[in-house]
Amino acid sequence: MEGRRVKAIIFDLDGTLIDSAPDIHAAVNRTLAETGDGELPLDTIRGFIGNGVPVLIERVIAARGLDPARQAAMVDTFMRHYEADPATLTTLFPGVKDAVEQFRDEGWAMGVCTNKPEAVSRAILDRLGIGSFFGTVVGGDTLDVKKPDPAVALAVKERLGATVAVYVGDSEIDAECAWKAGMRFALFTEGYHRADDVDDIPQDARFSDFDVAVAIVARLADELR
Ligand SMILES: O=C(O)COP(=O)(O)O
Numbered sequence: 766m767e768g769r770r771v772k773a774i775i776f777d778l779d780g781t782l783i784d785s786a787p788d789i790h791a792a793v794n795r796t797l798a799e800t801g802d803g804e805l806p807l808d809t810i811r812g813f814i815g816n817g818v819p820v821l822i823e824r825v826i827a828a829r830g831l832d833p834a835r836q837a838a839m840v841d842t843f844m845r846h847y848e849a850d851p852a853t854l855t856t857l858f859p860g861v862k863d864a865v866e867q868f869r870d871e872g873w874a875m876g877v878c879t880n881k882p883e884a885v886s887r888a889i890l891d892r893l894g895i896g897s898f899f900g901t902v903v904g905g906d907t908l909d910v911k912k913p914d915p916a917v918a919l920a921v922k923e924r925l926g927a928t929v930a931v932y933v934g935d936s937e938i939d940a941e942c943a944w945k946a947g948m949r950f951a952l953f954t955e956g957y958h959r960a961d962d963v964d965d966i967p968q969d970a971r972f973s974d975f976d977v978a979v980a981i982v983a984r985l986a987d988e989l990r
């Protein structure tokens with residue numbers, strides 16, 4: 766007898782489900798302000814997101830010409846500010862709420878695979894009204910490794926009990942993670958990728974509007990039958 770097919774979507778968070786750069790930017794500038802180290806513009810910070818908080822702070826330190834030995838202390842200060850105010854300026858990308866409702870109605874399990882710390886990721890998803898759609902959240906501090914290590918995506922798939930998984934993300938980090946995990950990858954092009962040309966990011970499909978995400982992900986999953 767054929768086993769049951771459980772299909773899942775593994776979503777990246779920053780730059781995919783949520784436009785979180787404005788609150789991350791605010792927390793970075795509050796961190797810099799505490800020690801009189803100036804500020805950085807939003808566009809710069811947007812380009813620093815995706816590898817987790819320690820790497821974000823490493824890039825902030827390099828951009829401001831600060832002492833690298835300050836990284837651990839600045840990570841703590843950043844998290845204090847970010848956890849105090851994680852979702853004031855953060856929004857869902859247009860169409861996300863409708864898309865996750867439709868995915869749920871069509872029987873998809875959904876999970877989040879992010880390099881952002883897990884607790885604050887869950888808090889933001891709840892605050893924006895979509896937390897209950899996700900069976901699990903694996904964050905940058907949940908395991909010993911971060912994306913692009915495939916263990917992060919594979920942990921989401923396993924926790925959801927999925928037999929088929931499609932990965933939806935916004936960056937080359939997600940593309941690499943999905944590839945290493947043996948998953949099809951749909952690129953959301955309106956997020957925080959670093960490549961100038963989205964053609965340079967390995968992908969099985971791409972979309973710029975969540976209105977078409979459901980059809981695109983379903984097609985990728987069907988190809989895996
Ligand atoms: O860099 C981060 O903190 C998180 O980014 P991600 O949600 O795109 O993985």
Ligand SMILES: [Mg+2]
Nearest residue numbers: 777779780935
């Ligand atoms: Mg992302």
